[in-house]
Amino acid sequence: xxxxxxxVGAGExxxxxxxxxxxxxxxxxxxxxRLDAHGITPDLIAGDFDSLGYVPVHxxxxxxxxxxxxxxxxxxxxxGLEHGCKSFVxxxxxxxxxxxxxxxxxxxxxxxxxxxxxVLLGKDINVTAITNGSLTxxxxxxxxxxxxxxGDRAEGVTLTGLKYPLDDATLTYDFPLGVSNEFSGKPATxxxxxxxxxxxxxxxxxxxxxxxx
Numbered sequence: 001x002x003x004x005x006x007x008v009g010a011g012e013x014x015x016x017x018x019x020x021x022x023x024x025x026x027x028x029x030x031x032x033x034r035l036d037a038h039g040i041t042p043d044l045i046a047g048d049f050d051s052l053g054y055v056p057v058h059x060x061x062x063x064x065x066x067x068x069x070x071x072x073x074x075x076x077x078x079x080g081l082e083h084g085c086k087s088f089v090x091x092x093x094x095x096x097x098x099x100x101x102x103x104x105x106x107x108x109x110x111x112x113x114x115x116x117x118x119v120l121l122g123k124d125i126n127v128t129a130i131t132n133g134s135l136t137x138x139x140x141x142x143x144x145x146x147x148x149x150x151g152d153r154a155e156g157v158t159l160t161g162l163k164y165p166l167d168d169a170t171l172t173y174d175f176p177l178g179v180s181n182e183f184s185g186k187p188a189t190x191x192x193x194x195x196x197x198x199x200x201x202x203x204x205x206x207x208x209x210x211x212x213x
Contacts, residue, residue, distance in 0.1 A: 005024045005025075005077075005079075006025050006091075008034045008090075009030070009090065009091070009104070010034075010072070011096050012094055017121060024083050024085055025041075028046055028047055028073045028075070029049055030052045031091075032045055044076075045061045046072060046079055047072035062075065087117050105198060108120055109198065111129070124202065126201055126203075126204075132195070133192070136187065141201075142183050143183060144200075144202050145162065145201040146179045146180055147197050151196045155193055156194055157190075160188060161184055161189060163184055168193075
């Protein structure tokens with residue numbers, strides 16, 4: 001059983017975090033070309049191949065119709081879940097079309113509600129989501145961090161170790177209370193008692209505790 005799923009989509013590829021030994025590597029449609037350019041062979045390819053333009057020769061392909069109710073990246077994520085992965089790193093899921101970026105943030109929320117953790121890598125910023133839990137950043141993390149309610153309400157939101165702390169606050173989807181916070185250099189925690197949060201931060205995955213678990 002794998003623990004981490006590394007997925008590459010057809011969006012803007014950052015290459016900031018390449019797959020490690022033991023990762024379950026999945027190409028979502030056009031993400032296959034990104035991996036191939038780096039000499040990386042995926043364990044599985046998923047998609048309808050409209051972005052890639054052809055069906056590659058590979059022993060493990062999960063294909064879907066072009067007209068469907070889910071994205072290629074969601075299809076890739078479902079494959080990761082079926083292989084027992086609880087941690088997901090997604091590159092090539094931002095940039096380009098805004099609707100696809102928003103859809104991929106929804107994928108992170110879907111994972112959080114299933115008890116998994118997904119991180120969406122962007123050129124200058126990362127995104128993750130948590131449901132009824134907490135997220136810890138290591139000492140020395142720097143830059144901006146923003147917290148958004150990813151549902152109707154998020155109750156019991158507590159922020160520690162950041163420039164602007166919160167204690168047992170309630171966030172709603174229609175008011176950006178948690179935007180543009182900053183790391184203080186101390187260990188920082190983002191926690192929510194009841195609800196789901198989307199969290200963006202500057203820097204790499206090394207700032208985040210236990211992303212590989």
